[in-house]
Amino acid sequence: MTKYHVNTSINGEPTEFLCEPQETLLDVLRDTLGLTGSKEGCASGDCGACSVIIDGRLVCSCLVLGVEAEGHEIGTIEGLAQGAHLHPLQQKFLEEAALQCGICTPGFLVAAKALLDANPNPTETETRYWLAGNLCRCTGYDKIIRAVMDVAAEMRGA
Amino acid sequence: MNALQYEAPNTVKKAVALLAKANGKAKVLAGGTDLLVQLRAKMVSPDLIVDVKKIPQLRKITVGRDGRIRVGAAVSGAELGEHARVSEAYPGVVEAVELIGSTQIQGRATAIGNLCNASPAADSVPALIAAGAVCTVVGPNGERQVPAEKIGVSPGRTSLAPGEFVVDFVLPARKPRSADAYLRMIPRTEMDIAIVGAGVNLSLDGDGVITEARVALGAVAPTVLLVEEAGRALVGGKLDDAALQRLDAAARAACRPIDDKRGTITYRTKVAGVLARRAAAIAYERARSKR
Numbered sequence: 001m002t003k004y005h006v007n008t009s010i011n012g013e014p015t016e017f018l019c020e021p022q023e024t025l026l027d028v029l030r031d032t033l034g035l036t037g038s039k040e041g042c043a044s045g046d047c048g049a050c051s052v053i054i055d056g057r058l059v060c061s062c063l064v065l066g067v068e069a070e071g072h073e074i075g076t077i078e079g080l081a082q083g084a085h086l087h088p089l090q091q092k093f094l095e096e097a098a099l100q101c102g103i104c105t106p107g108f109l110v111a112a113k114a115l116l117d118a119n120p121n122p123t124e125t126e127t128r129y130w131l132a133g134n135l136c137r138c139t140g141y142d143k144i145i146r147a148v149m150d151v152a153a154e155m156r157g158a
Numbered sequence: 159m160n161a162l163q164y165e166a167p168n169t170v171k172k173a174v175a176l177l178a179k180a181n182g183k184a185k186v187l188a189g190g191t192d193l194l195v196q197l198r199a200k201m202v203s204p205d206l207i208v209d210v211k212k213i214p215q216l217r218k219i220t221v222g223r224d225g226r227i228r229v230g231a232a233v234s235g236a237e238l239g240e241h242a243r244v245s246e247a248y249p250g251v252v253e254a255v256e257l258i259g260s261t262q263i264q265g266r267a268t269a270i271g272n273l274c275n276a277s278p279a280a281d282s283v284p285a286l287i288a289a290g291a292v293c294t295v296v297g298p299n300g301e302r303q304v305p306a307e308k309i310g311v312s313p314g315r316t317s318l319a320p321g322e323f324v325v326d327f328v329l330p331a332r333k334p335r336s337a338d339a340y341l342r343m344i345p346r347t348e349m350d351i352a353i354v355g356a357g358v359n360l361s362l363d364g365d366g367v368i369t370e371a372r373v374a375l376g377a378v379a380p381t382v383l384l385v386e387e388a389g390r391a392l393v394g395g396k397l398d399d400a401a402l403q404r405l406d407a408a409a410r411a412a413c414r415p416i417d418d419k420r421g422t423i424t425y426r427t428k429v430a431g432v433l434a435r436r437a438a439a440i441a442y443e444r445a446r447s448k449r
Binding site for chain 1: 262
């Protein structure tokens, strides 16, 4: 199998890797680069657990080939916290118990960050629609939505 | 089976050459939101993937001096939705494209991919057909123009010959007092496959009389349907009750749906009439407000 050499940037760090053409970006992140924060749920773009940001756009990394990352900037859940300082979304998810098993959480956090980057003042309805591509099968959505709305309000006040 | 290869050419010419050489064993990759799922499920096993996102002209939306809007095959739903001129001229096309999948899917998926995936329930397709979108198809024998309604031929199959691919679609220049709308019926509020989709595109004269009308229905036949009879039912009047009843009847008469867990034949047929009427009412109001 031919390996392809890919140059990209991940969480601001220039990164290169080798991958096979059918490997997804999620496969590469988890299995080649050891960035296991992005989760594989459905592997078909339905659940959002593998959400990453490519050039400012929220996408499912299971629906992107590793080779497609060439020349693009990738943001993953590992880039959210600054050293020991959690991102406000991460802090609020903890404080408000917006998670149980945690598998969906990285995807929700990345998706919520993309939302607040695009729209610092979303309505609850906008937030619910924006996060409709992220599935949670234990907590349910109310705590997650509330946490995102609370962070949005705090970040606007800051 | 040969080992899978990946190429990302930067011109249409190179893409055509790669596809020709692959002898029908290649797949075009734009957003990839259908292709990657099919690859994984082994529904397709190409020798070559041709990624068209590095071709600059396919990444662009161009509004011509004549008012025509050209949308490249690699423009994502999110990019289309953010384009003010497209949203202003063709709100129905934009609302239909934006119904495809989640925020994540919108970041990648393309309208042309939705069209070429050839699902009869594809959300953007009734809107593209109603809008009169025409695709630019290129291949080993050169370029040809294909109306959106002539792309899909049966579920999952297109009229494209081996080696051909769609580089863009063109929406006609907007006449005054013209607008479109798209509605779909799903059992949930978001993230589901249409039971019925209806796209309506109207032009009015200065008195509000409909001068042109195109109606397209999704998920009620093996392909998305352009229902010419339904369009004719609207022309010459002001969308009064009688016109709406004629539209409803023509839409229902065109339906040849399947019976499945999402909807029965009777239900889909009835809903097709209802959605056609409602979409027509929205398109009419939008067109009138442009006067």
